[in-house]
Structure formats: C-alpha cells, structure tokens
Amino acid sequence: MRADKCPRCGKGPLAEDANTGEFYCTNCGYVMKEKLEETRPEWRSFGEEQGGENRARTGMPTSITSFDMGLSTVIGSSNRDASGSSLSGAMKHTMDRVRVWDKRSQAANSFDRNLRQAFNEMKMFAEKLAVRDEVIERAAYIYRKAVERGVTRGRSIIQISAASLYAACRDMEVPRTLKDVAAVSNVSKKDLARSYRILVREMDLQMPVPDPIKSVSRIASRATVGEKTKRRALEILTKAHQKEIVAGKDPMGLAAAALYVASTLEGNGKTQKDIADAASITEVTLRNRYKGLRQALGI
Secondary structure, eight states: OOEEEEETTTTOOEEEETTTTTEEEEEOEEEESSOOOOOOOOOOOOEEEEEEEBBBBOOOEEETTSSSTTTOOOOOOOOOOTTTTTTOHHHEEEEEEEHHHHHTTTOOHHHHHHHHHHHHHHHHHHHHHHHHHHHHHHHHHHHHHHHTTTTTTTTTTTHHHHHHHHHHHTTTOOOOOOOHHHHHOOOHHHHHHHHHHHHHHTOOOOOOOOOTTHHHHHHHHHHHHHHHHHHHHOOOOOOOOTTTTTTTTTTHHHHHHHHHHHHHHOOOOOHHHHHHHHOOOHHHHHHHHHHEEEEEEHH
C-alpha cells in the first residue's frame, strides 16, 4: 500500500506520472517507484460521440466474413492529437483526406474487391432469410474456396454468393429452399440452381439429405397451425422415416403433406391451398405426397 507522505521529506502530496509510470513526491521530486503496474482497463481507441467519449477496449473480432479477416487497421474519427488537444482546421481537412484514402486502399487488388462485394451481398441475403451467423460463416468459407479455385471467374458475383449461401443452408440443414434464396437475391431460380450445381461439382461438396421434419415448424407457423397438429405431423413423418418412404422425395412437399394429413385428422379445416401456399409448393405436389403418405401408412 502506498504511503500518504513522502518518506524523504515527510511532506507531499504524492502523484503519479501517466507518461513515465512513476510515483513521486510533488514537494521534493523524490521518485518512490518506477514503472507502476497498470491495473485499470487498457483502452485502445478513443472517439467522440454526442459530446462524450466512446471508448473501447477491443476492436472488431476476426471473421471469415470480412474480406480482410478483420485484421485491417483503420484511422479513427477522433480529431485530437496524442495530448488530447483538438486539431487545427487545416489538419482536420488533411486527416479527412487521409481517412478516405485509407478506406479506399484496404481493397487494393481484385481479389479483395471481389470478396468485399460478395460478402456484403451475402450478409444482406442472410439478413432477409433470418439465418444465424454460423451459416454466414460457412457460406463465406465456401465462396473463398470457390474464388481460390477459379470457379467465380467469368461468372456473376451475386449468383455465386447466393449459391454459396444456399449451399451453406443445405450443409447445415437449415430449412431454406432454392426459391427462398432466389427471391431475396433477385436471381432467377434457374440461374441459382445452375450456380449451385457448379459449386457442388467443381468443389466436390457432399451435401446431406434434407430432413422434412425440420421444415414442419416453418410451414406450420406460416399456415397458423396449432401445436397439437404440428406434433401429429411430426409423428406421421417419423413413421414415414421408419418405413423408408421419404427417400427421393421433396422434403418441403413431404412436410406439407404430413401437415395436411394432421390438419385433416385434427379437424382444423386447413385447405390444400393454405398448406401449399405456406410451403411454397403447388397443390398438385401436395396431393401427390398426401396420397403417397396415406397409402404407405394406411391412414
């Protein structure tokens, strides 16, 4: 514990020098301790926001969804020098120009510019699809590998980034259809399917078989079906898995058919059109899957 008075002159007060890290007496100048250990938070960046200090201890975390992996440094927005004094008008103008050129120089080559545009588009698509960050990370990894192998050369960045996001959804078994991704990316379903097939073929991706059970909750929410009906549909799909009749069938069509069967058994009054619209499939597909489930399960 530090003393209240100087051990040399017996007076004070005692003070700390933030620059040199010394603890000294202001009366006689006697240095009691050098290189004091800093126990307070180590603030890294400073900035002004609405008249106050916006202090932060850390910067942005590293992420594969950033073209530079989050490792680039940026010039802060604070117009103060090292001593805390405000910069002159001419120096502020100079710093503004330096910040602009610093931002422009971060993506200096075509590879970085490609990644930056693709990841910005990908994050926008993912936000509209309401998928979690892990899916975006996986999509960014797939797109990086596609760029390294030259798959994106001569092809649309938007189409390949949308196809990477759809591939990530398929790989992580997130129930998002090709039609959903095509709608948010403003890419035709045909072009998106072609880009997805190119990714799977050129990069040798092994995609798991979609599970229709994971699509039931989404369709039930859109069709405003009750919890009891949803559980009945899950039971029907479980029996269909046990009898091995789901192989080769569209998972969204099977989930919609099971939900329609459950709705009919529970007497909810949902029509084929209601369930088909909620699942984004045609009524013909729903009827075909519905007949197949009833015959196979003896309902």
